Amino acid sequence: MTIKRVYLDNSATTPVDEEVVKEMQPYFSSVFGNASSFHSFGRESKAALDKARAKTAELLNAQPDEIVFTGCGTESDNIAIFGILNAYGKKGHIITTQIEHHAVLYSCRHLQKSGYDVTFLPVDKNGVISVDDFKKAVRDNTILVTVMHANNEVGSIQPIKEIAAILREINKNRKDRIYFHTDAVQTAGKLYIDVKDLGVDLLTISSHKFYGPKGAGALYVKKGVNIFPVMFGGHHENGLRPGTENIAYIIGLAKALEISVVNLKERDARILSLREKLKKGILEKIPEVTINASGEGAVSGILNASFKYIEGESLLLKLDMKGIAVSTGSACASGSSEPSHVLSAMCADPVAAQGTVRFSFGCHNTDEEVDYVLEVLPGIVEDLRKMSPVWNRNKVKSVK
């Protein structure tokens, strides 16, 4: 018997849509020119690149020359942060949050060590920063604000529009504008992204989180933003991302974003119903579970659950043996036994936090898969708890 395989780690990455693969195919072979070459081979690639740029821009309500294609989300985040600081030219203050993805968090920690002042805004128990805290954090020497759109571990959505509105007011009275970047990797293709409506200056997306290929990202840079390259070479991508463009992957990114946006409403409704079904089932069948955010005010595809008295890693492995793929915290953090920085910031009970896994849904998941998870998960949790001395002690107590 082959075991059923259920992929519930769509926030780590997604499979590439078949239509996207088809769209990319010619650019590995028949259309291979360097987009910077002036002959017909090059011009063919350049035309395809321009088309992908126009499409990506349109889907984000940006202008084509405001889109910089990059190698991934991490790269977009780094170009945004270091690019703005490079252009500013002197040290100053940065505002971010305690729950950023490592691409932003570690960049900011590095900057702190290099002499920048950094404010890491705290979050409430739902994983959301306070707009008031943000207002208070702004200083005369603030250069950059970087706050993620939705968190990758618990799905909480940050008040990006409100922050942008506050910054607009503050910037009216300043010589040096404070720039606003958001990492929208977990929302692109899942929420309608309109850069004008959000009011941000820079926005990061990554293709492999919305059924495009790994190794392709984009950075929206609003016209007029003072940004300086962090890498040097050719004139590609407005000089911000030198290097021969990966046409096939860029085409893939644009196509995947298009498909995601076209199907957004229908997919979102289905994904939300799957998450709610799993959440309800878990809470009904398993005692001592805490759901972290993963509700209203969060993206629909993430269910972050803490199972008290067990290790998240053990649960992940047991589920994997049943063919079910989940993650502990974020994929990038797994392998380390440190508690998740996101749950710590949310002041989650540290004992419960140890037993946390993230189920993240995608457009390919089905009701039957959720039924299967609900069939095997309670038994696995029970077995693991039997091995926990704390669980057994508590059980004896409650029996008395």
Ligand SMILES: *Cc1c(COP(=O)(O)O)cnc(C)c1O
């Ligand atoms: C996955 C992810 C990234 C990194 O994107 P890559 O393309 O894998 O480098 C950055 N930020 C968030 C919120 C993510 O979920």
